[in-house]
Amino acid sequence: MPSSERIARCFEACKQAGRPALVAYLTAGDPHPDRTVELALAMERGGADLLELGVPFSDPIADGPVIQHASDRALHAGTTVARVLEIAREIRAHSSMPIILFSYMNPLLRYGFDRLCTDARAAGVDGCLFTDLSVEEADATVAAMKKHGLDTVFLAAPTSTERRLKLVAEYSTGFVYVVSRTGVTGEQATVAGGVHELVDQLKSLTSLPLAVGFGISRREHVEAIGGYADGVVVGSAFMRVVEKYGSAPDLAAQLESFTRELSGRS
Amino acid sequence: MSTTIKTPDAGGHFGPYGGRYVPETLMAPLEELERAFHEAQQDESFRAELKDLLANFAGRPTPLYEAKRLSQTLGGARIFIKREDLLHTGAHKINNCLGQILLARRMGKKRIIAETGAGQHGVATATVCALFGLECVVYMGEEDMRRQRLNVFRMRMLGAKVVSVTSGSRTLKDAVSEAMRDWVTNVSSTHYLLGSALGSHPYPMLVRDFHRCTGDEARAQILERIGRLPDTIFACVGGGSNAIGIFTAFIGDAGVKLVGVEAGGRSGKLGEHAARFSGGSPGVLQGAYSYLLQDEDGQVSLTHSVSAGLDYALVGPEHAWLHDQGRAEYVSATDSSALNAAKTLARTEGIIPALESSHAIAEALRRAPAAKDEVFLINLSGRGDKDTDIYRENFPELDQDNAE
Numbered sequence: 187m188p189s190s191e192r193i194a195r196c197f198e199a200c201k202q203a204g205r206p207a208l209v210a211y212l213t214a215g216d217p218h219p220d221r222t223v224e225l226a227l228a229m230e231r232g233g234a235d236l237l238e239l240g241v242p243f244s245d246p247i248a249d250g251p252v253i254q255h256a257s258d259r260a261l262h263a264g265t266t267v268a269r270v271l272e273i274a275r276e277i278r279a280h281s282s283m284p285i286i287l288f289s290y291m292n293p294l295l296r297y298g299f300d301r302l303c304t305d306a307r308a309a310g311v312d313g314c315l316f317t318d319l320s321v322e323e324a325d326a327t328v329a330a331m332k333k334h335g336l337d338t339v340f341l342a343a344p345t346s347t348e349r350r351l352k353l354v355a356e357y358s359t360g361f362v363y364v365v366s367r368t369g370v371t372g373e374q375a376t377v378a379g380g381v382h383e384l385v386d387q388l389k390s391l392t393s394l395p396l397a398v399g400f401g402i403s404r405r406e407h408v409e410a411i412g413g414y415a416d417g418v419v420v421g422s423a424f425m426r427v428v429e430k431y432g433s434a435p436d437l438a439a440q441l442e443s444f445t446r447e448l449s450g451r452s
Numbered sequence: 453m454s455t456t457i458k459t460p461d462a463g464g465h466f467g468p469y470g471g472r473y474v475p476e477t478l479m480a481p482l483e484e485l486e487r488a489f490h491e492a493q494q495d496e497s498f499r500a501e502l503k504d505l506l507a508n509f510a511g512r513p514t515p516l517y518e519a520k521r522l523s524q525t526l527g528g529a530r531i532f533i534k535r536e537d538l539l540h541t542g543a544h545k546i547n548n549c550l551g552q553i554l555l556a557r558r559m560g561k562k563r564i565i566a567e568t569g570a571g572q573h574g575v576a577t578a579t580v581c582a583l584f585g586l587e588c589v590v591y592m593g594e595e596d597m598r599r600q601r602l603n604v605f606r607m608r609m610l611g612a613k614v615v616s617v618t619s620g621s622r623t624l625k626d627a628v629s630e631a632m633r634d635w636v637t638n639v640s641s642t643h644y645l646l647g648s649a650l651g652s653h654p655y656p657m658l659v660r661d662f663h664r665c666t667g668d669e670a671r672a673q674i675l676e677r678i679g680r681l682p683d684t685i686f687a688c689v690g691g692g693s694n695a696i697g698i699f700t701a702f703i704g705d706a707g708v709k710l711v712g713v714e715a716g717g718r719s720g721k722l723g724e725h726a727a728r729f730s731g732g733s734p735g736v737l738q739g740a741y742s743y744l745l746q747d748e749d750g751q752v753s754l755t756h757s758v759s760a761g762l763d764y765a766l767v768g769p770e771h772a773w774l775h776d777q778g779r780a781e782y783v784s785a786t787d788s789s790a791l792n793a794a795k796t797l798a799r800t801e802g803i804i805p806a807l808e809s810s811h812a813i814a815e816a817l818r819r820a821p822a823a824k825d826e827v828f829l830i831n832l833s834g835r836g837d838k839d840t841d842i843y844r845e846n847f848p849e850l851d852q853d854n855a856e
Binding site: 243244245246247248250254261266267290291292293294295296297317318319320322323340341342343344345346347350354365368369370 | 474620738739751
């Protein structure tokens, strides 16, 4: 089955519009699985171009405290892989925004990886990114995702050697997620030095769109990175809003307003 | 003759287990570590320095002790004990720490981080950092800090910073996660001195190779002592470093039974034990694919053991492979049988064992009476001083002035 190409078309449309794609991360199930669809659609109204739907995991080693706590809340509210897929299906019923699953491997292995690919594609998911899957371990998962027409997004890191960047580019479809700095997810005051060079290096290795994430939380970061990359990923800053307004009736409105601030779209 | 171990493959796989399941940021540092390890193994001066430290700082070789009174009391197997508890810092952990600190120095790392459960690996890490003048940060679950207070103080006295981990179950698993988060953040300056045969390749391989001296010595010692190999070897398995350390030399000896003893905890119910083979299924945690205690949604289960060092949801990947191949057998011992085994060993042989090692002793005690004419070898991986508070809690009758 060919890829849905929703991701490719999304980056192309943003490029035509002369702006970086805003890739928005949302932990599925925080504060409750019943609210995730509403929140995702609010983010889309605020200018999110692509949704990274986070599958909560008990031991998120790549995440800082904000997403750790979001995962804990989501698990406490009873979020399962099956429920995340239902959420994706409901979002897809109302939106043509590309959706990628952002997950650690274990919950998906437990669900059954081939079954996951079948069900994810049927739910309208366009691709997957696994934080703890190195390209070295990825052959079987990549083959399964390709078979089902899912894009395979991998991480490129500041520590990656040239040899590894080539591998990451080779294994990725849809886009490459460029990690801006060494560390876990979480907001930072400034964009890490060196990420521009990493993006330039990757440009010489691949024609795929490049989206920069980790530590991005402000409009000024989006503008700065938009000057040289195709997309900007924001995660913890959104989950901070969910944490703050979790029980408030205007959570979706707050999230929409913050997304609008980041996207700069009216 | 023991055969050469051909595992893992180039990607760090023991059969389907092991591998490298980590964020991309850690991949290049893991490759650097693997390269440094292979180069060091070829370097005569590295091997000589490690050998000297193991002998003159740590106290190798450790004795192989025949537990005659214990054997007599049980009336069956002839029991030998490999005394890793007599090593400097009180447990086998120092073997691996000395090896890795030399690697860290070779790689030019100035800062060392580690996780610890019972505190034995933390103490051994703090010790080698003091010895080499390197900064040391140890992550330890809040719950483990409470139950292993003595070791927390020892680490601090040695100059280490002990960071209390308050996420999740506040035990070893959470300490590993925090150490990995530190490493991914400070990766250029920092070496992660992982303390068990766990995590991403090359750790399970290099930790095994730094501990295989235990089994190499024990094999030569028992051959010299009684002219034959043991029938059965017992070792406790948390991550599995002391077990793989003693098993490795004997894996090629088909007649030697290898028995790994996990923590049976309070009961067989998920969350009340750390018996990964009977209660778990293959999954990925903290860098490796192996048997994992998890719920039906793939979330990692909480674990329990009276012994902090065995209280972990994943078993080292080489043990998973030995298990599936039928080369080693894995059983579990409950909290109470481990506590009783510790008391038995104390009163028959004058040795107070660590609670972790007491699990191995418990299984040997259970089997010994029916094993007449057999030779048992127990790896006594650590001494029990650090567990005095827990022994006191569990043997209140001994804590009174008229106690017997």
